[in-house]
Amino acid sequence: MFNLYFGIGFALVNFVLFLLCYRFFGRTGLYAWIGAATILANIQVVKTIEMFGIIMTLGNVIYGTIYLATDLLNEKYGEKEAKKAVWFGFFTLIMMTIIMQLVLIFEPAESDFAQPHMEALFGLLWRLALGSLAAYLISQFADVKLYSLLRRRFPKPEQLWIRNNGSTMASQLIDSLVFCTIAFAGVYSWDVWWQILLSTYVIKFVVSAASTPFIYIARGYEFPEEHEQRQ
Structure with a gap:
């Protein structure tokens, strides 16, 4: 039960830090969060835990906050900003993959102790790397498009939970299908x-359902300097 509690x-720590990042840094903070969360999720996924008798990987909570960030960008700044954030996260993921693969090629010194640990974290099989990249790009753009469609169908402020959960839950199903098919089929x-x-x-x-109160809180934040920039 320890892992459950x-x-x-x-999860609460992740959501609170997300709110603080947005509260302190505004729209820029959402971009920074997406970049950091993309890297952290792909590091955490290496670790497995047991919960309810099922072996599962970490990384799902921080990965879920990426959808939270793009939905918030879509809600407050429009679909164009959300798509830009998706590309930013995708570039971050590619950047990490390329740079860390090159880092692993360096011959370690005799006194080095980090190489085997770094290989365990970043020495991904090509199918896992391809699955991660494809799942991220396809599901994130699906999330942005679905959110925009739901916002036109359910435009009222109090219907934010429908827009957020509807787009995220559907796009994360796509994410899981794409990743598991590429990485594990066969x-x-x-x-x-x-x-x-x-x-x-x-x-x-x-995780998506649990994040709902936090997007309502974040939507209420106002940044006068951003209003001035849009005018």
């Missing part, structure tokens, strides 16, 4: 593949 606290039996897919998506579903 600690996981709840861990590697595991279909029974195991379905278990990985369903357990991953259920976690993302819960």
Whole structure:
């Protein structure tokens, strides 16, 4: 039960830090958060934990906040800004992958202790790297488009939860399908593949629902300097 209770606290820490990043730095903070969260999610996913008798990876909470950030950008600044943020996160992911692969090529000194640990974190198989890149790009653009469609269908301020959860839950299903298909199809039996897919998506579903109060809080933040720039 420790992982469950600690996981709840861990999720709250992620959401609070997200709010602080936006509160202190405004729209720029959302871009910074997306860049940092993209890198952190791909580091955390290396670690596995057990919860409810199921083995799962970390990284789903911080990854879920990326959708929260793009939805907030779409809500307050428009679809164009949200798409720009998606490309920013994609570039961050590619940048990390290329640079860290080059770092691993350097021959370590005899006194070095970091190489095997860095290989464990960043020495990804090509299928995992490709799956991560493809899933991010496809699902994030799907999220932006779905959010815009839902905003036209449910435009009222109090219907924000429909826009946020509807777009995120649908796009994260796409994310899970793309990643698991590219990374694991043919590697595991279909029974195991379905278990990985369903357990991953259920976690993302819960994280998305839990993030709802925080997007309402963030939407209420006002930044006079941003209003002046748009005028």
